[in-house]
Amino acid sequence: MSTNSDSGTAVKRPGLGLFVIAVACVLLPVSLAGPSVALPEIGEYLHADLTSVQWVINGYDLTFAAFMLASGSLGDLVGRRRVFRIGMAVFAGALLISxxxxxxLILDLARSVAGIGAAGVLTCGVASLAAMFEDPAARAKAFGVFGTSVGAGLAFGPFVCGTLNTQFGWRAVFYVPALIGILLLLASSTIGESRNPRAGKIDWAGTTTFTLALFALILGLLEGPQLGWGSGLVLGCLIAAVVLLGLFGVVERRVADPMFDLSLLLQRRYAALCLAVLALVFGFTPLLVYLPAYYSAVDGLSAAQAGLVLMMLTVPTLVLPLVTGYLAKWVSVRVLVLTTVVLTGAGVAWLTVIHPGAGALAVLGPYLVVGIGIGISFGVMDGAAVSAVDPARVGMAAGMFNTVRLGGEATGIAVVGAMLAGVTGAKIAGRTGGFDTRYRAQELANMVNQGDMATATSSVSPSARPAFQELLSGAYTNALHIVLWSLAGLCALAALILLVLDRPDKAASTAGEGVPAGDPAEAPA
Known part of the structure; x- marks a missing residue:
């Protein structure tokens, strides 16, 4: 798809439209990473179990991933500004309900609906930018603003939401972005309308099977530690996920306009980059979601304090994409991609220095290394992915790549959550005999994984509470270390795959350089 052939209406002041889209794209990562700092308070206030609390994040990420390509296709058909406005209305309304x-139940459902709205906002907001800024230089600047906006939301989201949670309560974490979303909806007339006159039909069959497969997989992973991996529900969900993914593959091979062109995965370099981005989101996104609960449970930090600590991890993601643009003039993109995976894995492994009472200086080094690695990836991965395929397939390749990224985030959050809960429970099991707690080992593990150490320790006599907290904190920390080593190993494996599959050749020697970046905007569409 070429944005040059799109039909659309001119906008007298496209800068205002850019501002609206940029602010909207700040809200999207804020709504992913930000609420994670409020999960302990949400679980305590609504008397929720661990699985339902995890769906506050997973529900949003799952629908965001599953509906992104469908939203882009719908925008091509009926108008991108129209779908952007519908998406913003759905997003803001769902946050108000949240x-x-x-x-x-209402909160989790509302968050899932918010993810559908976010998909429309991102895909059609980005595609609208391409239509509004046809001059290559102006378009490059517009997308620079867009990238900075996404980075800013990711960098400052946990701190801002943590401060809102501490000062005004957890509901403010949803109220404030909702009100900003309403203002953006009112100002969205500044965005030019555009559509693709050659747009194909929406692949609803692929969207449905893909969404159901992700849902079944994540539900099975979250319920595994609670019900046991041999339970009927868990096994049924995991089997259903495999069957639905297979059905999705069949559907995509038969429909005229698939949301996933599976033949792209036969190209070695593109497949390697998809695996690399999966390793990166597994190694990074779960840290944003679960570290606030760790700090709350083990160190007793408030949401604002946890968000402030996490800025050591997130701020580099705001700065490094700009630096990467300059590095790409002298360093090959292949080396940059390999570097981002290696740095992320090394930083995650180094983060095993974290322990109860560890100060900010103890984790500053690993946080910066992970943040630098992920920041480099923000500046290089998408360009490398789209340059790995034929120019005519750039839009599909970028859309697939972003769907893999978001689907990987949702799956990674679920996998890490299941590992933390399961390993913590296993570490506690058999060691509570000397305490008069009424809770089972897995129930205690669920509490500390939600950041609720107080309820767990209050179940024993006051004189036993210090020792009991030490037991629970040690089990939780051991589980976190095991998870971190596993994620580091995944990054190491991804690095090896890159070395094998992404071998330099004539076609790939300039990958990422000279990318038809005028069309990164087509990515989500």
């Missing part, structure tokens, strides 16, 4: 939710 803010007033009386129970976890």
């Amino acid at each position: 803010a007033v939710a009386p129970n976890m």
